[in-house]
Amino acid sequence: MKSSAVDPWSATMITPAVDLAVAPLFRKELTLDDGHGHVESAILRVSSLGVHDVRVNGAPVSDDVLSPGWSSYEWRLRYRTHDVSRLVANTTVVTALVGNGWHRGRLGFMAGRAFYGQRLGLIAELEVTFGDGHVQTVLTDDSWTAHPSDVLENDLYDGQTIDAGRRAAAWYEPGAQPDLTIPTIGIDFDTTRLAPYVGPPVTRQDVITPVAVWTSPSGRTLVDFGQNLVGWLRFTVRGPAGSEIRVRHAEVLEHDELGVRPLQDARATDRFILSGDSDFFEPTMTFHGFRYAEITGWPTAVAGELTPESLEAVVVHSRIERTGRFECSDPMLNQLHSNVVWGTKGNFLDLPTDCPQRNERLGWTGDISVFAPTAAYLFDVDSFLSDWLVDLALEQEHANGVVPFVVPDIFKMNPPVEGFGEPDSTAFWSDAAVWVPWALWQAYGDRSVLERQYPSMAAHVRRVRSLLSPTGLWDTSFQFGDWLDPDAPPENPYQAKADEGVVSTAALFRSATLVAETADVLGLEADAAEFSALALSTRTAFNEHYVAADGRVASDCPTVYSLAIVFGLLDAETSAAAGQRLAELVHDNAYRVSTGFAGTPYICDALAQTGHLDHAYRLLTERGCPSWLYPVTMGATTIWERWDSMLPDGTINPGEMTSFNHYALGAVADWMHRTIGGIAPLEPGYSRVHIAPRPGGGITWSKAALDTRHGTVEVCWKLSDDILTVTSTIPTGMTGVVSFDGQAEIHLGPGTYVHETPA
Structure with missing residues (x-):
């Protein structure tokens, strides 16, 4: 992959001449060139093998943390560019603390580490421009030194150990001679792998103070922050030199103690060794998913009792701006929506993670x-x-068109995962190549995402076409299917009710249809015809082999009907029959959820589209397990991986795989936004917006708003005396269509409008 840099890199990737066994601190002292006037600008480009914290004269160069994040390092290592003009002085010290991060730390559940290399490294270029146009360039090379830092251990899964007694002000002071100076050496590194960020940096987003501090039955000190979050704790404390404070993190309590079993073998423990002076600790080279913390070794005799004022939690995620809001008269649904928001925050840390x-x-x-x-x-x-998506396309390009289960793909560096079969395209998972760019196109209306990703989108569908059986069905190769069907045994999430071939073939139809539409948008007529033909043949095969004359779909369970209806695989008459059967199944299951990862995002739409809106609302508002609101009744503040990650008696699901922060099942919020909130795009980017709230479920009012590229669209409605009053605001540059059941559409231009109709 060619570098996206404006100028090629001249710097060398450097590493300590010997492994320091702790996080290395790279250091360079420089003197600005004389006789050229004031500093016009000072620009620093930097990246690392591992995560870095870069400072100039002791001040952070920016507010980002955990840079350069995690990309497909084999082909793309991102760098950041910082304006450090305000920080440089006549004599300047540049330092960079480098931790293991994703480069050398543990990754995945296969007990592996250092997948990308054993050596930590730093590459940087500082370009100082003076008033007379003179440019002074400082590069990483063997003139830089390395020093053992105060970070003794650091790992994203296991936590960070900081020894305040090892800190030295001399690290940042000009003219100083830090102890234990180690030379640096250059290492072989292809600088064409360096590319600027496309996305935002990871930054500190919020600070949360504890809601309670107490002693558990076993005598341990526990802290509750009231919200399952992602980040770390920070605090200032004074205590005996050499004494240690330990902080262990977990999402839930079990039997009134920290519930750590779901962490599997991630230690999620930070250790802080005190200097005897006033010490500030913030472990920025790890992150934890937690609501609760167990504190051991707090120096009560010196610092006093641990109280909610003693520490705070720092919320960390990628710098993504909030655009959509939703609220309604049902507090339980509002909490569900909040859980979806927090699940997004926690898992959008540099890349979209599962947990x-x-x-x-x-x-x-x-x-x-x-x-x-x-x-x-x-x-x-x-x-x-x-x-x-850049990394998805890179992984796919180097895997013969196969979109892997995870991006970046670490499974390719390990023996095959037991039960996963030979790596190949997999429905819903590999379909991310198509469905994610299409979602961005619909949301933002910028066709450049389609232009960039089209080769990847087309390659995915063509790869799947090569896997079809002679019947034209995608019923071959390994599939996750309707993963985590609530009726599957806890120890075997594969055992879903939905026939894998039905799920996979439906997914292929959707992807082929979307790629055909993408080709049409891009003016690729031959490709549009190719993928339209594939979509048609797939639909024909699906109906021939999976759909009975009475509308029954093979395996006769909610997921297969939901996909067939929403993806458009059925004609109108058959769709109505399938909807009726879906409603019967939902009713017969007492409105408890019976779908997994594949069916859950679409079941409410399938019911609503086929005339069973009341069933959709009853399904959404059911509180028994499994349901969307059951976790809310159990005090959840994020979306769970399993419907019953915690059992009604307060014990954790006995399955080996349980998370309390998994956003996938929160995809129902999309239906809430469109159906309860009443906001949906009629054209990509919301240049035309569909305003169509459909009340139900006992909800008496709703407020929804969305910041689009054209401005903010708002829809508020209320029910009173059997009258539905809808107030909508459409910004300049957007038009709207208001729809009420059984009535003619109302076309609107920019402005604020009030419409009333019988409920």
Whole structure:
């Protein structure tokens, strides 16, 4: 991959001459050239093998943390550019603390580490421009030194150990001679791998103070922050030199103690060794998913009792701006929506991960495939997901068109995962190549994402076409299917009711249809015809082999009907029959959820589209397990991986795989935004907006708003005396269509409008 840099890099990737066994601190002292006037600008470009914290004269160069994040390092290592003009002085010290991060730390549940290399490294170029036009350039080379830092251990899964007694002010002071100076050496590194960020940096987003501090039955000190979040704790404390404070993190309590079993073998523990003076600790080279913390070794005799004022939690995620808001008269649904928002925050940390707490935290493609429309309403994720899609295309390009299960793909560096079969295209997961860019196109109306990703989109569908059986069905190769069907046994999430071939073939039809539409948008007539023909043949095969004359779909369960209806695989008469059967199944299951990852995002739409809106609302508002609101009744503040991640008696699901922060099942929020909130795009980017709230479920009012590229659209409605009053605001540059059941459409220009209709 060619570098996207304006200028090629001249710097060398450097590493300590010997492994320091702790996080190295790279250091360079420089003197600005004389006789050229004032400093006009000072620009620093920097990247690293590992995550870095860069300072100039002791001041951070920016507010980003965990840079350069995680990309497909084999082909793309991102760098950041910082304006440090305000920080440079006549004599300047540049330092960079480099930790293991994703480069050398643990990754995945296979007990592997250092997948990308054993050596940590730094590459940087400082360009200082003076008033007379003179340019002074400082590059990483063997004139830089390395020093053992105060970070003794650091790992994204296991935590960070900081020894305040090892800190030295001399690291940042000009003219100083830090102890234990180690030379640096250059290492072989292809600078054409360096590319600027497409997406935003990871930054500190919020600070939360504890809501309670107490002693558990076993005598341990526990802290509750009231919200499941992602980040770390920070505090200032004084205590005996050499004494240690330990902080262990977890999302839930079990039997009134920290519930750490779901973390699997991730230690999620930070250690802080005191200097005897006043010490500030903030472990910025790790992150944890937690609501609760267990504090051991707090120096009560010196610092006093641990109280909610003693520490704070720092919320960390990519800098994505909130764009969509939703609220209604049902407090339970409002909490569900809040849980979706917080699940997005916690898992949008540099890439869209499955979970942020256990020994996994991978960019699973299936999760974001179904969640992208929800994410694009809640936040501006255009550049965030576009950045990740670059890596998806790179991984796919180097795997013969196969979109992997996770991006970046670490599975290719390991023996095959037991049960996953030979790596190949997989429905819903590999479909991220098509569904995510399409979701961005619909949300933001910028066709450049389609232009950039079209080769990847087309390659995915062509790869799947090569896997079809002679019947034209995608019923071959490994599939996750309707993963985590609530009726599957806890120890075997594969055992869904939905026939895998039905799920996969439906997914292919949707992808082929979307790629055909994309080709049409881009003016690629031959490709549009090719993929339209594939979509038609897939639809024909689906109906021939999976759909009975009475509308029954093979395996006769909610997921297969939901996909067939929403993806458009059925004609009108058969769709109505399928909808009726789906409504019967939902009723017969007492409105408890019976779908997994594949069916859950679409079941409410399938019911509503076929005339069963009341069933959709009863399904959405059911509180028994499994349901969307059951976790809310159990105090959840994020979306769970399993419907019953915690059982009604307060014990954790006995399955080996359980997370309390998994956003995928929160994809129902997309339906809430469109159906309850009443806001949906009629054209990509909301140049035309569909305003069509459909009340139900006992909800008496709703407020929804979305910041689009054209401005903010708002829809508020209320029910009173059987009259539905809808107030809508359409910004300049947008037109709207208001729809009420059984009435003619109302076309609107910019402005604020009030419409009343019988409920």
